Amino acid sequence: xxxxxxxxxxxxxxxxxxxxTQYTLSRRTFLQQATAAGLSVSAASALLAACGGSPTxxxxxxxxxxxxxxxxxxxxxINAAFTQKTGIKVNVESTRDLSAILQTRVRxxxxxxxxxxxxxxxxxxxxxxxxxxxxxxxxxxxKYKQDYAQTWIDLASWKRTLxxxxxxxxxxATVWYNPKQFQAAGGTIPQTWDDLxxxxxxxxxxxxxxxxxxxxxxxxxxxxAADWISEIYINKYGPxxxxxxxxxxxxxxxxxxxxAIQMFGQIxxxxxxxxxxxxxxxxxxxxxxxxxxxxxxxxxxxxxxxxFTAGFITSQFKTLKAGTDFNxxxxxxxxxxxxDAITASASIMVAMKDNNGSRQFxxxxxxxxxxxxxxxxxxxxxxxxxxxxxxxxxxxARQSARILTNATAVQLSVGDLIPASLQSAYWxxxxxxxGDPKQLDSVLSSLEITAQQAYQS
Amino acid sequence: MAVIAVQKTSASPHGRQRNISWxxxxxxxxxxxxxxxxxxYPVLNTLWLSFFNKTSTSYVGLxxxxxxFTDPSLLEVLRNNLIWLVLATVLTVGLGLLVAVLVDRVKxxxxxxxxxxxxxxxxxxGASVIWRFVFVYQPPGQPQIGLLNAILGFFGIGPQVxxxxxxxxxxxxxxxxxxxxxxxxxxILSAALKSIPDEILEAAKMDGAGxxxxxxxxxxxxxxxxxxxxxxxxxxxxxxxxxxxxVMTGGNYHSSVVGVEFYNQLFIFGNYGQASALAxxxxxxxxxxxxxxxxxxxxxxxxx
Numbered sequence: 001x002x003x004x005x006x007x008x009x010x011x012x013x014x015x016x017x018x019x020x021t022q023y024t025l026s027r028r029t030f031l032q033q034a035t036a037a038g039l040s041v042s043a044a045s046a047l048l049a050a051c052g053g054s055p056t057x058x059x060x061x062x063x064x065x066x067x068x069x070x071x072x073x074x075x076x077x078i079n080a081a082f083t084q085k086t087g088i089k090v091n092v093e094s095t096r097d098l099s100a101i102l103q104t105r106v107r108x109x110x111x112x113x114x115x116x117x118x119x120x121x122x123x124x125x126x127x128x129x130x131x132x133x134x135x136x137x138x139x140x141x142x143k144y145k146q147d148y149a150q151t152w153i154d155l156a157s158w159k160r161t162l163x164x165x166x167x168x169x170x171x172x173a174t175v176w177y178n179p180k181q182f183q184a185a186g187g188t189i190p191q192t193w194d195d196l197x198x199x200x201x202x203x204x205x206x207x208x209x210x211x212x213x214x215x216x217x218x219x220x221x222x223x224x225a226a227d228w229i230s231e232i233y234i235n236k237y238g239p240x241x242x243x244x245x246x247x248x249x250x251x252x253x254x255x256x257x258x259x260a261i262q263m264f265g266q267i268x269x270x271x272x273x274x275x276x277x278x279x280x281x282x283x284x285x286x287x288x289x290x291x292x293x294x295x296x297x298x299x300x301x302x303x304x305x306x307x308f309t310a311g312f313i314t315s316q317f318k319t320l321k322a323g324t325d326f327n328x329x330x331x332x333x334x335x336x337x338x339x340d341a342i343t344a345s346a347s348i349m350v351a352m353k354d355n356n357g358s359r360q361f362x363x364x365x366x367x368x369x370x371x372x373x374x375x376x377x378x379x380x381x382x383x384x385x386x387x388x389x390x391x392x393x394x395x396x397a398r399q400s401a402r403i404l405t406n407a408t409a410v411q412l413s414v415g416d417l418i419p420a421s422l423q424s425a426y427w428x429x430x431x432x433x434x435g436d437p438k439q440l441d442s443v444l445s446s447l448e449i450t451a452q453q454a455y456q457s
Numbered sequence: 458m459a460v461i462a463v464q465k466t467s468a469s470p471h472g473r474q475r476n477i478s479w480x481x482x483x484x485x486x487x488x489x490x491x492x493x494x495x496x497x498y499p500v501l502n503t504l505w506l507s508f509f510n511k512t513s514t515s516y517v518g519l520x521x522x523x524x525x526f527t528d529p530s531l532l533e534v535l536r537n538n539l540i541w542l543v544l545a546t547v548l549t550v551g552l553g554l555l556v557a558v559l560v561d562r563v564k565x566x567x568x569x570x571x572x573x574x575x576x577x578x579x580x581x582x583g584a585s586v587i588w589r590f591v592f593v594y595q596p597p598g599q600p601q602i603g604l605l606n607a608i609l610g611f612f613g614i615g616p617q618v619x620x621x622x623x624x625x626x627x628x629x630x631x632x633x634x635x636x637x638x639x640x641x642x643x644x645i646l647s648a649a650l651k652s653i654p655d656e657i658l659e660a661a662k663m664d665g666a667g668x669x670x671x672x673x674x675x676x677x678x679x680x681x682x683x684x685x686x687x688x689x690x691x692x693x694x695x696x697x698x699x700x701x702x703x704v705m706t707g708g709n710y711h712s713s714v715v716g717v718e719f720y721n722q723l724f725i726f727g728n729y730g731q732a733s734a735l736a737x738x739x740x741x742x743x744x745x746x747x748x749x750x751x752x753x754x755x756x757x758x759x760x761x
Contacts, residue, residue, distance in 0.1 A: 100724035125727060129512075219707025219721075276596020279618045282710075283594040421726040425530070428709055435621075446529060453524070 011037045060089040061113035061357035064105075065349075066098045070311065074374045078167070081373055082364050088357045090114075099420075106131060111352035114361055117164065120155075120412070121419045123350060127158040133351040135162045138359050144366060147384045151410050156348055165366040168380035169346035171404040172227055172306040172413065174328035176290065176313070181298045193235075193334045197266065203301055204272035211273045212300035213281045214289025215434065222427030224286045224305060225264065225434060226415040227343065231304075233260040234341045235334040239409040246417045248455055252448040258440065261430075263334075265437050275299065278434050287312050294326055304331070306345050307400040311379040322394035330403060341409040345416075346383060375401075422447070422454040500740070507733035511726075521734035533711055534718045538696065540627055541634075541714060545695045548635045550688050553642030557650055558672065570647065574640035581637070581700035588633045589705055592619040623711040630701050630712065638694070642687045649683035650676065682757065689750045696743055715739050 015033055035041055067075055072094050079090040095101055098118050105111050111131065117123045126132050139162070145153065148166070156164035177187075185208060190196040203210035215224045234242045237256050244250045245257060267273060268281060290312045292299040303309070313326050320326050333339050349365060351358040364370050368386035375382050378393040381401040392398040404410070415423050429443040510517045525531045556573060560566050576584065593603030597615050601607040606616035619629045653676060661671050677684070699716030702708060708717040715735055723732035 097724075099727075100720075103724055103727060122727070125512075219703065219709065221707060221709050275598070279594065279621065280596040282621045283618050419726075421722075421728065424721065424725065428530075431709060449528075453528075 008038045012039070055359060056355045058088065058113075058355045058357040060091055061353075061355070061361060063090055063092045063114040063116075063361075064098065064102060064112040065092060065094055065116040066096060066118055067116065068094050068096070070315070070377075070379060074377045074379065075167070077377065078365065078370050078373050081370065082361060085364065086357075086360050088360065090361070106352075113353045113355070113358040114349055114351055117348045117350055119416055119420060119423065120348070121417075121423075123163065123348060124158050126350070126352075127161070127163055131352055132163045133354045133358065135165070135351070135362055139363055139366065147366070147368065147386050149383075149385070149405070149410075152346065152383050155346060155412070164348040164350045165362055166346050166348055166383050167365055167371065168374055169344055169383045169404065170306045170308050170381050171342060171400045171407075172344050173231060173331040173342035173403065174305070174307050174309070174400060175331060176293065176303045176305065176309050176326060176328045177301060178293050178298060178325060179323075179327050180325065181293070182301055185301060187301060189329045190332045193263070193332050196332045197270075200267070200270060200273055200302075204270070207272075209273065209275045209300045210302055211267055211270070212289045212292035212303040213268060213274050213277075214284030214286045215281055215431065216283060216285045220427065221282070222430045223413075223415055225268070225430040226427060227306065227413045228264045228267075228304060229260050229430075230343045230411075230413040230415070231331050232263050232334065233257070233414070234343055234409070234411060235331065235338055236260065236263070238335070238338040239341055239411060242411055242414070246411075246414055248418075248451055252451055253441075253444045258444060261433060261440060261444075265433070265440075268434055269437055281434050282431060291316050294320060307381060307397070308345070308379060310396060310400075314378075322396040327396055328400070338409070340407050341411075342403065342407045343413050344404060344407075344410050346412060418451075419454040422451050425450040425454075503733045503736050506729050507737050509730050511728045511730055513729050517730065521730045522738075524731065525734060525738060530713075531718065534713050534715055537627055537712060537714050541631060541695050541698060542692065544628075545631045545634050545638075546688060546691050548631065549638045549642050549691050550646075550684070552635065552639045553687070554646050554677075554684070556639070556643045557647035558676070561647070561650060570640075570644060574644055576637045577640050579637070582704055584633055584637055585701050585704035588629075588636075589620070592629055592705075594618045594621070620706050620712075621710050626706055626710055626712045630705055633701055633705070634695070634698065638691065642691065645683060645687050646680065649680040653679050682753070685753055686750075689746055689753070692746050693743060696739060696746075 012034065015030065015037070031041075034043075063079070065072070065075065072092070076092060079092065083089055093101075093112070098116070099122065102111075102115060102122075106126070123132070141162075144162070152166055152169075153162065156162060156166055185203065185206070187199050187203065188195075190199050200210040213224070215222050217223060230242075233245070233256070237260070241250070241256060245254070250256070268277065274281060286305065290303050290305060290309050293301055293303055294313055294317050307328070309328075310322070310326070313320060314322075317325075331342070349362075351362050366384070368382070368384050368388075371382040371384050372387055372391050374380050375387055375391050375397075376393065378397060381392075381397065381404050383404070385405060387401075389398050389401060392401055411417075415426055418426065425447055429447050432439050432443050506513055507521055508516060508518060510520075525535070556569070560569050563569070579587070590602070591604040592606075593601075594606060594616055595601050595603070601610050601616055603616070603619075605619060609616060617625065620626045657675065657679075658671060661675055666674070697716055698714055699720065702712060702714050702717050703720070706712045708714075708721065713721075715738070719732050719735045719739075722728045722735060
């Protein structure tokens with residue numbers, strides 16, 4: 001039945017535009033609104049098929065990412081495999097200034113096809129604005145649920161819609177050490193936090209520096225300290241309180257948060273624990289600090305950072321062998337109830353344009369086949385349960401991946417889960433705390449004020 | 458901004474006068490259009506956005522401006538800009554003037570001027586990276602690879618964390634700016650000094666004036682116009698400072714300035730309202746300087 005009425009025509013035009021450019025309408029809603037506007041059911045479904053049915057065909061897609069160096073090389077290896085499989089080229093743009101470039105492109109209505117999210121807050125914002133392509137329309141959800149634990153699916157979703165795939169992740173409950181030097185100095189692997197302090201004191205009284213620590217990272221300085229505190233918190237207070245902290249259901253001035261930071265302070269400000277503390281902690285880059293346990297003679301004995309540290313160590317000291325010259329022990333237990341809770345890192349990629357290129361890419365990236373390419377090159381752990389553990393390049397990486405997939409409770413670091421302005425204030429606050437621990441209370445109360453503003457609009 | 462003087466010929470018919478005025482608009486037209494599109498419209502849009510919230514969806518009135526003057530971290534940003542303004546301007550112009558005067562009649566004048574002007578060829582980011590290495594800190598006992606700490610080590614003083622210590626980092630970054638821009642002010646002031654007629658200086662000497670008197674009472678007043686222009690240029694540059702702070706400390710350790718804070722608010726936090734408020738504030742701060750500048754130009758035109 002031809003539609004000549006002007007208002008109906010307008011309503012249908014708006015409906016079609018909304019459906020094809022934004023991603024807030026589901027097929028059912030579309031059909032409902034179309035029939036409400038006056039079309040018959042068959043006409044409405046014909047319209048639906050015409051605009052949402054087959055995606056536009058492309059020969060190349062744009063990918064925007066923050067990765068550089070060896071990470072970028074590994075990503076490109078996956079892209080090469082994708083191009084070989086489907087014939088669609090992937091043009092990668094790599095920049096450390098991702099937030100700025102992405103904001104500008106989104107505002108200019110020229111988003112990339114695929115983009116790696118720098119933090120979850122941005123993903124949620126973009127999803128709310130309808131700029132992300134929901135993946136459950138075309139991805140094989142059964143396989144996805146098989147391959148990934150529910151925690152990861154929840155992480156990549158927002159408001160119960162799946163938006164992201166996770167090309168890789170990392171275990172952050174790892175303390176790195178040089179087994180030979182460690183044992184030679186009389187150290188034993190600590191099982192609990194008290195053991196850890198005891199061993200640190202033992203090294204300190206023998207005139208050695210037990211810990212290396214560095215939080216410098218240009219404008220994001222402070223994040224390694226945030227990782228420390230997140231790990232301590234989830235180990236002591238468990239995933240439920242952790243979530244309450246992240247969602248601001250408990251204030252930043254809560255006693256548990258103060259306690260976790262002060263436990264971190266036990267290490268950062270421990271007597272003779274770190275050479276040149278606290279200034280050297282602030283001045284040393286987190287990558288440079290990771291080298292300290294592995295120089296000869298060693299400048300320190302233990303270093304806490306996520307499992308991507310293995311990449312730093314092997315690229316700086318090419319002759320070290322995994323397992324014998326460098327290894328990690330799991331973060332010591334603080335509260336037996338939350339023994340297997342860990343913090344982790346995960347990279348998330350989302351699609352911002354819906355075409356056959358981005359659809360196939362998202363599908364491919366989630367599979368074990370694609371992720372094994374990166375796993376074999378080293379430097380990441382896969383969150384995909386179907387990836388073979390034997391594909392990891394060395395026993396250290398294998399062990400880390402095993403812990404990651406077997407953990408009972410996994411969460412990203414608190415800094416990665418809170419809004420960007422709060423994250424920045426949190427990191428700056430930690431820098432202040434490291435420089436002067438007496439300022440902890442004022443740091444926490446100003447963080448509470450910032451938090452209230454950050455969640456306001 | 459272009460100032461067009463439209464001449465009216467006294468003995469011309471009425472129609473001809475109107476013709477000439479219309480012609481003036483044609484010449485000014487393209488510049489005016491560019492001004493409107495790339496300056497007037499963005500300014501008005503920014504002003505508009507500053508009264509809205511983060512995603513520009515709801516009106517919040519003066520809340521963003523209130524935050525600037527009550528939030529401690531934003532107040533700190535304003536305080537840092539003030540320190541930059543006062544110290545950096547005084548140092549660049551003062552040192553430039555000093556060197557210009559001292560080097561005026563020295564044989565190796567050209568060499569010194571070129572050496573002092575050379576840092577301007579480096580980009581702000583390049584200079585910041587270089588100077589970061591000068592300020593590097595290693596814990597005491599380790600070899601100091603930072604130039605400044607190595608020199609201090611010679612005198613037996615322990616290494617300092619220049620860029621992380623809130624007492625020093627702003628001063629350290631101002632030093633970088635002064636290093637870069639003193640050459641600029643020196644070259645311009647030197648040219649102005651050379652344009653002072655010799656007779657006046659000789660007459661002053663014959664009247665028994667000492668060196669300092671000649672400098673303060675004769676030289677400075679005579680180059681006051683140039684001095685004003687150089688100072689105003691420096692002030693405008695300094696209020697906009699971003700690269701040095703962003704590269705050297707990232708705005709951490711209480712060293713952030715309005716430029717860096719604007720960048721963070723807009724691109725990292727996505728807070729369009731707050732970022733616009735900061736931009737408007739910066740513009741308001743520059744208006745008196747621009748007014749002074751234009752008044753200066755008008756006075757110059759009148760003299761001619």
